[in-house]
Amino acid sequence: MGTRIDGAATAYGRHGALRLSDDAARTCLARGGHRAGDLDILINAGMYKDRNIAEPALASIIQDDLGANRGHPPRLGHHGTFSFDIQNGGCGVITAAQLVDTFVGPGTAQVGLIVAGDADPAPRTSRGFPFAPAGGAFVVSHTDDATGFTRFTQRTFPEHQALFEANVRWDPDAGFLGRGKNVLEIVEAPELAEACVEHAADVTTQLLGEADLRPRDIDLLITSQYPLRFPERLARRLGIPLTHLPQVAPELGTLHTAGPIAALEAAIESGRFASAGTTLFVTVGAGVTVAAALYRATDISSTR
Structure with a gap:
């Protein structure tokens, strides 16, 4: 038994992380031969979100945008979609894959989607943001053969934690009319x-x-x-x-x-x-x- 990768997609352009993630997820599902309603689990591993949003989890918004089993409890004869965010920076996709594998590999869940997207949360005020705006997604499903992640x-x-730092701090002179705004600052050694x-x-x-x-x-x-x-x-x-x-x-x-x-x-x-x-x-x-x-x-x- 294993967790098979069925398809992947990315989306680029001058848009926010949510739209790019949505676009990538829709294309990914189509390529993988799945519908949004098939999803048992959805994990978002993106880091830099629109306007530095913290709550609600972006995964739940993506789930709703895709139409993946909205509402709770699930309708009679149907299943829900368990969605949540994880944050592990550039390693988030593999962390999410490991989590999904614990559900999909043994067959507890049948289909999972991993989504990741980043865009400058505030292009006019962010400082040192080095990443191109993009969203990505890949869909996996349970298989009874040996295909899938093995390790x-x-x-x-931590001795190198200072080599890359991202902080959000209040700048009293930033924002519209200089009335103050939270500003993202990234410093890379x-x-x-x-x-x-x-x-x-x-x-x-x-x-x-x-x-x-x-x-x-x-x-x-x-x-x-x-x-x-x-x-x-x-x-x-x-x-x-x-x-x-x-x-x-x-x-x-x-x-x-x-x-x-x-x-x-x-x-x-x-x-x-x-x-x-x-x-x-x-x-x-x-x-x-x-x-x-x-x-x-x-x-x-x-x-x-």
């Missing part, structure tokens, strides 16, 4: 990229060792797209050929939580995900935090 790992290296590559390589090497695998056994490497050129630098550090990376457009190199979904989408669309025996997912974020997973894939088109 997860996550580690945080030049050493962040190297720290991410170094620790991602260490965590991944340990993961492969625990699975009795070597870098040459990896058919496909799907990673965060930020920091810039992280995928290529990590592949070189691990000794995985660059040809095992999906071809993601250069302008998508500044995606945050949706970055690994963009890589997954590219791999699926090119047919490389379907033909990969073993796929390695590696994500990085502030902390410095690293989350990684191994996935055994079969041809998506043959399972629908």
Whole structure:
């Protein structure tokens, strides 16, 4: 039994995180051959939300926008959709995948959707915001064969927490007519990229060792797209050929939580995900935090 990836999609443009997440989710469901009503669980892993909204959970709004089993309790003969947010920065997608796998893998739930999107919460006042606006989603379902995620790992290296800091603070001179506003400030140290590559390589090497695998056994490497050129630098550090990376457009190199979904989408669309025996997912974020997973894939088109 396992958790099979059925489809993925991303959305870009000058819109807020909610609209981009909605657009990606709708396209993803269509590509995966699912309807919104099929969803048993929906997790939003996005970080930077419209107007820095904290409540309600964005996942519940996405669920409502999609029309995924609105209302409680479920109608007779139907099921509900359990939706919630998780926040783990650039590693949120893998954290969400691990949570979904605990429901979908054993068959407690049949279909799950992971959504992630970021956009500058206040473009006129935010300072140092480095990420391109984007939303991403991928849909998974239960399978009775060996397809799916086989192993997860996550580690945080708090000695590097100062390399990337995001804070919301009150600026009395910001906002309309200078009457004050909460302002998002992001500060990134030049050493962040190297720290991410170094620790991602260490965590991944340990993961492969625990699975009795070597870098040459990896058919496909799907990673965060930020920091810039992280995928290529990590592949070189691990000794995985660059040809095992999906071809993601250069302008998508500044995606945050949706970055690994963009890589997954590219791999699926090119047919490389379907033909990969073993796929390695590696994500990085502030902390410095690293989350990684191994996935055994079969041809998506043959399972629908």
